[in-house]
Amino acid sequence: MSEETLSFLSNLLQIELECVSVWIAGPLVVTLCASLAWAQFPRECITPEGLRSGQCCPSPAGVAGDECGSSTGRGQCVTIAADSRRHGPQYPYAGRDDRERWPLRFFNRTCQCNGNFSGYNCGRCKHGLTGANCDQRISVVRRNVMQMSTAEKQAFVNALDQAKKTVHPDLVICTRRYQEVLGPDGNTPQFQNVTIYNYFVWSHYYSVSKTYLGPGQASFGGVDFSHEGPGFVTWHRFHLLQLERDMQDMLGDPTFALPYWNFAIGGSECDICTNDLLGARSAFDMNSISPNSVFSQWRVICESVEDYDALGTICNSTESSPIRRNPAGNVARPMVQRLPEPQDVLDCLELNTFDTPPYYSTSSESFRNSIEGYSAPQGMYDPVIRSLHNLAHLFLNGTGGQTHLSPNDPIFVLLHTFTDAVFDEWLRRHQPGEIVYPEENAPIGHNRRFNMVPFWPPVTNAEMFVPAPENLGYSYEVQWPARPLTLSEIITVAIVVAVVVVAAVGGVVACAVRARSHSSAEVLEPLLAETYRRYSEEDRRLDNPQSVV
Numbered sequence: 001m002s003e004e005t006l007s008f009l010s011n012l013l014q015i016e017l018e019c020v021s022v023w024i025a026g027p028l029v030v031t032l033c034a035s036l037a038w039a040q041f042p043r044e045c046i047t048p049e050g051l052r053s054g055q056c057c058p059s060p061a062g063v064a065g066d067e068c069g070s071s072t073g074r075g076q077c078v079t080i081a082a083d084s085r086r087h088g089p090q091y092p093y094a095g096r097d098d099r100e101r102w103p104l105r106f107f108n109r110t111c112q113c114n115g116n117f118s119g120y121n122c123g124r125c126k127h128g129l130t131g132a133n134c135d136q137r138i139s140v141v142r143r144n145v146m147q148m149s150t151a152e153k154q155a156f157v158n159a160l161d162q163a164k165k166t167v168h169p170d171l172v173i174c175t176r177r178y179q180e181v182l183g184p185d186g187n188t189p190q191f192q193n194v195t196i197y198n199y200f201v202w203s204h205y206y207s208v209s210k211t212y213l214g215p216g217q218a219s220f221g222g223v224d225f226s227h228e229g230p231g232f233v234t235w236h237r238f239h240l241l242q243l244e245r246d247m248q249d250m251l252g253d254p255t256f257a258l259p260y261w262n263f264a265i266g267g268s269e270c271d272i273c274t275n276d277l278l279g280a281r282s283a284f285d286m287n288s289i290s291p292n293s294v295f296s297q298w299r300v301i302c303e304s305v306e307d308y309d310a311l312g313t314i315c316n317s318t319e320s321s322p323i324r325r326n327p328a329g330n331v332a333r334p335m336v337q338r339l340p341e342p343q344d345v346l347d348c349l350e351l352n353t354f355d356t357p358p359y360y361s362t363s364s365e366s367f368r369n370s371i372e373g374y375s376a377p378q379g380m381y382d383p384v385i386r387s388l389h390n391l392a393h394l395f396l397n398g399t400g401g402q403t404h405l406s407p408n409d410p411i412f413v414l415l416h417t418f419t420d421a422v423f424d425e426w427l428r429r430h431q432p433g434e435i436v437y438p439e440e441n442a443p444i445g446h447n448r449r450f451n452m453v454p455f456w457p458p459v460t461n462a463e464m465f466v467p468a469p470e471n472l473g474y475s476y477e478v479q480w481p482a483r484p485l486t487l488s489e490i491i492t493v494a495i496v497v498a499v500v501v502v503a504a505v506g507g508v509v510a511c512a513v514r515a516r517s518h519s520s521a522e523v524l525e526p527l528l529a530e531t532y533r534r535y536s537e538e539d540r541r542l543d544n545p546q547s548v549v
């Protein structure tokens with residue numbers, strides 16, 4: 001597409017167009033153009049009128065008067081319900097952050113889909129369903145990446161690389177807070193296109209970024225909409241589901257499933273850091289990825305976090321440095337030079353309580369805080385401890401260990417699918433129901449009915465607090481390590497074994513005795529008979545000497 005054509009279209013439509021050329025195969029290059037949109041919302045909702053109305057209810061067929069596919073019964077436009085329950089004391093402000101009561105700062109009306117329909121315009125099916133009427137079940141299996149064939153590994157690496165380069169078909173990202181979103185002239189929306197993988201990175205950054213309090217004031221860092229609270233497991237679950245769905249669409253393959261990395265293997269070796277998977281260590285720089293891995297070509301986004309915090313801006317799509325990674329190389333923190341142990345997973349799965357007050361990174365006896373890794377796997381909170389998920393992040397020692405940047409390292413995907421597998425196993429074993437998820441007093445963003453930031457259309461923590469195979473269309477193929485026996489179990493087993501052995505030995509002896517007595521009877525019988533005969537003859541002779549001939 002020529003510059004003139006672009007400019008003509010842009011003028012015609014009265015919107016700013018941004019284009020990215022994507023190489024498909026051979027000489028085939030597709031130029032994707034997108035209008036610059038509002039926040040990470042659908043393109044259809046980006047008009048100034050749309051934003052002023054606070055309504056984002058597109059038609060799946062693009063037909064006027066068919067909001068949310070209402071004419072075909074798919075859904076209707078409704079007022080958004082945002083959580084208004086009390087949150088914990090960690091965030092002491094009100095009205096200072098665009099993410100409060102998400103997404104009301106941007107939109108207050110959205111599509112509510114009927115039955116099994118779903119999506120921002122009710123044009124697709126809920127997770128786990130397919131077909132024109134969304135009434136056929138479909139499920140994918142997430143597998144251990146180490147157990148995949150060479151071809152499967154290659155296909156996964158290629159798919160990630162394609163996602164890094166492919167512009168997101170529906171969503172665009174905002175690069176300014178709402179207050180400045182129309183630009184200096186009040187008429188220039190501050191938005192950018194973003195690739196599928198970089199959207200995955202950006203949404204994590206947006207959820208953890210600090211609250212801007214004004215020029216010259218330090219931004220407030222005591223806020224995190226996706227960590228240090230019960231929403232940790234539900235937020236990351238949806239984050240992965242969205243990437244998996246985007247990649248399925250990109251590949252045209254509804255069976256595509258994200259694999260997982262079982263990071264609970266102990267030791268100090270990153271087993272997936274090989275060039276057929278996530279990239280080996282470079283021979284030239286121990287903090288870099290080998291040039292023989294495609295991931296050495298990747299560039300990170302959201303690196304200039306100090307600038308964003310000082311200026312009150314937001315991360316944009318600009319890519320900067322390569323991924324940094326030095327597994328087990330943090331010499332200043334020996335405790336993060338080793339991966340979690342298999343036993344750590346078993347221990348946290350035994351914790352009965354999902355989360356405990358204050359539902360924060362200081363919680364004790366909380367399954368969530370243990371799998372997140374701020375408390376010991378057995379549940380005890382200790383500020384110096386880092387375990388499970390946190391330990392795996394810190395072990396990577398580089399891009400993957402810094403919260404605002406970590407998804408830039410694709411190991412993030414596999415680390416989190418395993419974390420999600422543990423969460424799903426906990427749900428399966430404990431069968432808790434949403435009642436155990438705190439309704440209020442969790443840190444901001446983490447209450448049960450809070451819409452997770454920054455996802456669109458709105459989705460609550462509660463919606464992800466369900467067993468995945470039955471509700472979300474995926475399951476894990478995973479062999480959990482066997483639990484070693486406790487002392488009392490060992491004693492019980494020893495007693496049972498002893499009883500069985502004694503009984504068996506007793507039985508054998510009894511049989512032998514019986515067999516022996518039985519066979520001696522047979523063997524002795526002629527002897528007895530003989531004796532008896534000899535005795536009888538002797539008897540007769542002695543008793544009756546005249547009878548002897």
Ligand SMILES: O=C1C=c2cc(C(=O)O)[nH]c2=CC1=O
Pocket residue numbers: 227386390391393394400401402403404406407
């Ligand atoms: O990306 C992350 C990086 C983290 C580092 C810690 C820590 O415990 O210091 N926790 C993290 C969580 C992340 O998601």
